[in-house]
Amino acid sequence: MSSTTVQRIAHTAASPEGENSTYVLPDRGLVVDPGPPGEAPWETLTNGLAAAGLPVDAIGTVAVTHWHADHAGVAPRLAAAADAELVLHENDAPLVADYAAERERRLDRDARRLRAWGVPDATVADIVDGDTPSPMPDACPVSAVTDGESVAGAEAVHTPGHTAGHLALLADDALLVGDAVLPTYTPNVGGSDTRLDAALSTYLDTLDELVERFGGDTGSEAAAPPDAYPGHGPTVDLPDRIRTIRDHHADRTLDAVAALPDPGDNTDDGEPGPTPWAVANDLFGEMAGIHAKMGAGEAAAHLAFAADHGFAERVGEAPDRYVRARRTLDIDSGGDGLRFGPL
Known part of the structure; x- marks a missing residue:
């Protein structure tokens, strides 16, 4: 497998999750996940690009793993400064391409989901009111890609779960995984993109596919996994x-049930x-x-996942309510995913 040069720019304390990682692939004129809006991140980005040997006017493609600001x-x-193509997966592309209109739709969708989860109206209002607009253009040109397409010679790999259109990029021996797999904490599923009806199942399927393709099993064609570069760290x-x-998700499902x-x-x-x-308050304590x-x-x-696998039962709608199912829950996270079965 050929080698691709990947250089990292760290946006110190750029988000609540810690420093964001921008990746620069100079030989491809590609920048992945440029970072948050604002003058300080812009200065960090442009200084990092110069140090990486890829000045702004030499960039051909700007790729974003998912729509989060x-x-x-x-x-x-x-992308505008470089006159470069801006690329996202087709499922996330509208949230950047039509930012202002999609943000209003997202807030309405978030509020509906939160109420369906039993979040009190006052808390829903606080969440929506506290979701301030990012200083991004109301609309901008975006190219939408799908799984398997080429992005500056790298392969687009659809990795949904954290968001509906989360995108990884495979460039020779480098896999840029965004927030699909992070080094020190687990990416949120459920609240991070309220478009997903089965967020945890979707995310676990993504992990299964990543292991199957890039896990480095000795019996596979590629004995060594690619170098993996996350969106944080x-x-x-x-x-x-x-x-x-x-x-983690096995334990969290057990705790929820x-x-x-x-x-x-x-x-x-x-x-x-x-x-x-109510279960979230039991698991995490007071939240705002x-x-x-x-x-x-x-x-x-996690409750929806448990119910879909027969270990919890939905007993109400609007808001959703759950009870334990009549069979015993046994979760083995093993090495090949969650497996469920009666004791």
Whole structure:
């Protein structure tokens, strides 16, 4: 396998998750995840590009792994300054290409989801009101790509779960994984993109596909996994980290189900089963702002996953409510994904 030069620009404390990583592939004229909006990130970016030997006017392609502002915020500005093509997966492209209109649709969708998860109206209002616009253009040109297409000679790999259109890029022996696999924490599923109806199942399928294709199993054609570059932090051990993330979701699913009453038992409010919001409070404690959105979404994703696999039961709608199922939950995160079965 050929080698591709990848240089990293770190945006120190650029987001609540820690420093963002911008990747520069000078030989391809490619910049991936330019970073958040604002003058300080722009200065960090342009200084880093000069140090990497790829000045702005030599950039041909700006690729963004997903629509979140800490990755996409400065991308339209960079693409315009370089007269370069701006690329996202087709499922995420509209949220940058038509930012202003899509933001309003997103806020409406988020509010509906939050209420369906049982989040109180006052908390929903706080979340929506606190979601301030990013200093991005209302609209800008974006090229939408799909799985398997070429992006500056790199292969687009659709990796949904954290967002519906999350994109990884394979450039020879380098895999730029965005927030699909992170080195020190697990990417949020559920609250990070409320378009997904089965966020956790979608995300676990993505992890399975990454392991199958890039896991470095000795029996595979490619014995060594590619170097993996995440959206936060410098590098990640792809197979080992995926195993850890699977274990985390196994434990989180167990915890979510353990917070449910048995069938026929009412909760403190007299209703048959708690909402995802109530379970989120049990799992994470008091939450506000973006943490309330992410926590509610995380609990909702794990409860829906448990219900879809027969280990929890939905007993209400608008808002959703859950109880334990009548079979015993046994989760083995093993080395090849979550497996469910009766004891």
